[in-house]
Amino acid sequence: MTHQTAPPVVEMTGISVEFPPVKALDGVDFSLRPGEIHALMGENGAGKSTLIKALTGIHTPTAGTIRVDGVERRFTGPADARAHGVSTVYQEVNLCENLTVAENIMLGAEPRLLGGLNWRAMRRQAAVHLERMGLRIDPGSSLGSHSLAVQQLVAICRATVGDCKVLILDEPTSSLDTDEVAHLFTVMRALRDDGVAILFVSHFLDQVYEVSDRMTVLRNGALVGEFVTADLPAAKLVQHMIGRSMEVLEAAEEVAEQAERPAGATPLLQVVGLGRKGSVQPFDLDLYEGEVVGLAGLLGSGRTELARLLTGADRADVGQARVAGKATRLRTPRAAMGHGIAYTSEDRKGEGVVDGLTVRENIVLALQAERGWMRPLPRKQVDELVAKYIEQLGIRPANPEALLRNLSGGNQQKVVLARWLATAPKLLVLDEPTRGIDVGAKAEIQKLVAELAADGMSVVFISAELEEVLRISHRIAVMRDRRKVAEIDGGGATMDQVVDLIAGGGAA
Amino acid sequence: MRDVLRHHLFWPVAALVALLVANTVARPSFLAITVRDGHLFGAPIDILRITGPLLLVALGMTLVIATRGIDLSVGAVVAVSGAVALSHIASSPDPESPVTVLTAIGLALALCVVLGVWNGFLVSVLGIQPIIATLILMTAGRGVAMLITGGMITTVNSAPFKVLGSGFWLGLPVAAVIAFGVFAVVAFVVRRTALGMLLEATGINPAASRLSGVRSKTLTWTVYTASGLFAGLAGLLISADTMAADANNAGLFIELDAILAVVIGGTALSGGKFNLSGTLVGALVIATLERTVTVLGISPLVTPLFMALVVIAVTLLQSPRMRERLTAARRRQIAVPPEPQPAASPDSTEVKAR
Numbered sequence: 001m002t003h004q005t006a007p008p009v010v011e012m013t014g015i016s017v018e019f020p021p022v023k024a025l026d027g028v029d030f031s032l033r034p035g036e037i038h039a040l041m042g043e044n045g046a047g048k049s050t051l052i053k054a055l056t057g058i059h060t061p062t063a064g065t066i067r068v069d070g071v072e073r074r075f076t077g078p079a080d081a082r083a084h085g086v087s088t089v090y091q092e093v094n095l096c097e098n099l100t101v102a103e104n105i106m107l108g109a110e111p112r113l114l115g116g117l118n119w120r121a122m123r124r125q126a127a128v129h130l131e132r133m134g135l136r137i138d139p140g141s142s143l144g145s146h147s148l149a150v151q152q153l154v155a156i157c158r159a160t161v162g163d164c165k166v167l168i169l170d171e172p173t174s175s176l177d178t179d180e181v182a183h184l185f186t187v188m189r190a191l192r193d194d195g196v197a198i199l200f201v202s203h204f205l206d207q208v209y210e211v212s213d214r215m216t217v218l219r220n221g222a223l224v225g226e227f228v229t230a231d232l233p234a235a236k237l238v239q240h241m242i243g244r245s246m247e248v249l250e251a252a253e254e255v256a257e258q259a260e261r262p263a264g265a266t267p268l269l270q271v272v273g274l275g276r277k278g279s280v281q282p283f284d285l286d287l288y289e290g291e292v293v294g295l296a297g298l299l300g301s302g303r304t305e306l307a308r309l310l311t312g313a314d315r316a317d318v319g320q321a322r323v324a325g326k327a328t329r330l331r332t333p334r335a336a337m338g339h340g341i342a343y344t345s346e347d348r349k350g351e352g353v354v355d356g357l358t359v360r361e362n363i364v365l366a367l368q369a370e371r372g373w374m375r376p377l378p379r380k381q382v383d384e385l386v387a388k389y390i391e392q393l394g395i396r397p398a399n400p401e402a403l404l405r406n407l408s409g410g411n412q413q414k415v416v417l418a419r420w421l422a423t424a425p426k427l428l429v430l431d432e433p434t435r436g437i438d439v440g441a442k443a444e445i446q447k448l449v450a451e452l453a454a455d456g457m458s459v460v461f462i463s464a465e466l467e468e469v470l471r472i473s474h475r476i477a478v479m480r481d482r483r484k485v486a487e488i489d490g491g492g493a494t495m496d497q498v499v500d501l502i503a504g505g506g507a508a
Numbered sequence: 509m510r511d512v513l514r515h516h517l518f519w520p521v522a523a524l525v526a527l528l529v530a531n532t533v534a535r536p537s538f539l540a541i542t543v544r545d546g547h548l549f550g551a552p553i554d555i556l557r558i559t560g561p562l563l564l565v566a567l568g569m570t571l572v573i574a575t576r577g578i579d580l581s582v583g584a585v586v587a588v589s590g591a592v593a594l595s596h597i598a599s600s601p602d603p604e605s606p607v608t609v610l611t612a613i614g615l616a617l618a619l620c621v622v623l624g625v626w627n628g629f630l631v632s633v634l635g636i637q638p639i640i641a642t643l644i645l646m647t648a649g650r651g652v653a654m655l656i657t658g659g660m661i662t663t664v665n666s667a668p669f670k671v672l673g674s675g676f677w678l679g680l681p682v683a684a685v686i687a688f689g690v691f692a693v694v695a696f697v698v699r700r701t702a703l704g705m706l707l708e709a710t711g712i713n714p715a716a717s718r719l720s721g722v723r724s725k726t727l728t729w730t731v732y733t734a735s736g737l738f739a740g741l742a743g744l745l746i747s748a749d750t751m752a753a754d755a756n757n758a759g760l761f762i763e764l765d766a767i768l769a770v771v772i773g774g775t776a777l778s779g780g781k782f783n784l785s786g787t788l789v790g791a792l793v794i795a796t797l798e799r800t801v802t803v804l805g806i807s808p809l810v811t812p813l814f815m816a817l818v819v820i821a822v823t824l825l826q827s828p829r830m831r832e833r834l835t836a837a838r839r840r841q842i843a844v845p846p847e848p849q850p851a852a853s854p855d856s857t858e859v860k861a862r
Contacts, residue, residue, distance in 0.1 A: 333719045334721040345719060351713075356780045357705070357708060357709060361709070369706060372702075419720065
């Protein structure tokens with residue numbers, strides 16, 4: 001189906017985007033040909049959405065050229081891009097639920113009549129566009145009355161109004177079920193056969209393999225390569241996405257020594273059939289003292305969801321949990337804390353830091369919350385505790401009164417860690433503790449995790465970076481499609497083995 | 509000097525001083541305090557007395573605003589409180605007995621606590637937006653007060669109750685002593701326990717606070733309850749001043765004055781960091797402003813307009829963006845060729861859009 005000979009409709013060369021001091025994209029090349037479905041692949045933070053935003057004019061590249069239909073362009077924003085035939089449909093449907101389907105489709109391109117709107121023509125034209133999508137719904141009905149899948153299709157319908165040469169679909173399938181995905185793919189293929197170039201972003205590997213013709217893989221803001229989908233095995237793709245940054249590997253010492261667990265020891269936390277509808281399938285997991293359990297899997301595979309059930313951040317609707325052999329229910333984070341379970345969220349900004357408070361207040365927050373407001377920690381004890389963790393974790397600036405929002409991401413992460421260490425937890429669940437922080441801080445946190453485990457703490461470690469999980473974990477639970485698919489010994493596991501499990505081939 | 513200018517209380521205090529100066533210019537005897545029958549008299553004492561109820565309401569409002577909320581129902585709660593107390597006294601055989609008065613106070617405060625609990629329930633358990641949740645009681649509360657008074661303005665004679673509004677204790681107005689006393693105790697408790705920090709954490713990042721084990725729901729519920737209680741106490745002071753239970757007009761618009769006092773005091777309506785000393789100054793500014801209107805002989809018809817102008821001035825001076833512009837303007841005057849501002853407005857909208 002791919003028009004190998006056709007000149008690219010979009011050609012981006014040497015694109016760099018910087019958010020000082022971070023280089024979000026570094027000299028990335030990307031081309032999109034008419035009549036192809038092109039998947040843009042990469043883990044979180046690889047630069048997929050930055051590339052899309054550079055194309056549509058939301059971010060201004062610091063270097064590189066963008067050509068659309070052979071003409072060099074820098075769009076001023078999505079509206080400008082759309083006027084030149086480049087339309088984007090985002091993960092969250094960006095439409096007005098309170099307007100009708102027709103109004104949503106024709107918004108910005110309304111047929112006019114005598115200074116007002118020509119409502120009849122609007123409905124007629126909208127109906128034509130809907131017909132093309134194979135959507136049989138009343139253009140006069142309100143958008144909010146339709147399912148999310150239909151709304152998604154309406155959003156695509158809206159994007160194709162006018163002269164649409166390039167259609168960008170950012171995670172269009174994340175909230176759709178199998179039948180709805182099938183319908184979406186039918187529509188995508190029809191558009192492709194009409195000569196539209198489709199850029200498709202999805203975290204679901206099987207979907208990418210089902211629908212895409214070619215793919216471009218990004219990692220850490222750099223281009224890994226462009227591949228023909230049919231020629232690239234899934235395991236190879238996962239390897240490309242996750243990478244093996246050996247220099248980081250060698251920066252810290254080998255820490256995953258086999259923990260010596262006495263036979264017949266009671267797990268610190270034992271869960272059986274714990275699950276939550278729409279979040280993660282029921283799973284079993286035993287966590288022992290002094291052991292680091294890594295969770296591996298792609299984004300959206302259920303890693304975070306599993307952690308949230310273990311820590312009471314979300315409430316499980318099936319299954320049992322036992323803490324030190326005693327049945328209990330982890331209904332709230334507070335209840336989990338009562339059992340010595342601590343959780344740092346992957347969403348540091350949204351669920352971790354309290355950026356308007358000081359370093360000191362952030363560090364004592366959990367401990368103080370546990371004691372209740374009526375029993376304030378004595379100031380002297382607070383100062384000692386805060387000084388201890390600033391020293392131990394190397395928090396910079398070493399000023400307890402600094403507002404947290406003025407600290408770098410890595411230091412904010414250390415403060416959140418300190419908040420939990422101050423509560424002296426028995427089980428520490430770390431969700432992406434090293435994401436978005438520099439290599440030095442990363443190595444420090446890894447080292448700290450190893451030390452905590454050596455001191456008898458049980459740690460659950462989640463990371464998108466596989467080599468990090470491999471190095472640090474005594475045991476690895478592998479997640480795929482919101483299910484725990486395997487549990488392997490961390491000491492003997494190889495990268496290839498885990499990659500195979502993640503990609504759904506091999507032993508699974 | 510710089511540090512003084514930067515202090516968060518600088519502009520509110522400056523506004524207060526400016527108002528006092530304006531009053532003294534208009535009436536040189538304004539600041540004079542005389543002793544009559546062992547009681548202190550004079551405009552400043554009067555200002556303290558009328559600050560009392562507002563300060564109590566603003567105290568509760570500050571705590572509610574710290575959790576990202578707002579309590580619009582306080583005016584109605586003031587009316588309910590006065591209606592309950594005065595109706596109970598009026599219907600009792602012995603309005604002068606301290607027992608009757610204490611029962612009346614107890615009943616009124618208990619009902620106001622219930623109203624506060626109701627607001628807290630709507631916000632923290634049902635998750636209704638605070639502005640809507642408290643709007644319900646803002647309208648319904650006046651109806652409840654009306655029901656209690658039977659639609660009439662009940663006037664009562666009861667010396668022990670009247671003391672709350674116009675009595676003196678150690679030479680100072682009882683209303684002021686109670687309000688400032690309660691304020692001081694609450695401020696002390698909030699800052700000496702961990703309550704203040706936990707409230708701020710809840711207001712700044714509710715999700716992070718929940719994961720850290722902060723009982724955000726309970727805290728939210730507590731502040732609405734406290735707000736109801738303080739509004740009820742304010743209602744007692746107000747009704748004891750007039751000795752008439754007026755369901756329609758008691759505490760009318762006091763919620764707006766209280767919000768203003770909080771904002772003038774430098775607590776952002778977006779929640780989080782709060783500043784009780786600022787609220788104190790804010791309440792004093794508003795009470796002084798009300799007083800100024802009479803001293804300057806401004807017609808009651810245009811009083812709201814005058815008050816609005818002063819409030820606009822104070823809030824503008826506090827706005828960081830406005831201050832930036834002022835400093836920029838001053839710098840431009842110094843720099844010799846005044847360069848043309850290159851498209852300032854599109855720039856600023858762009859920033860906002862992000």
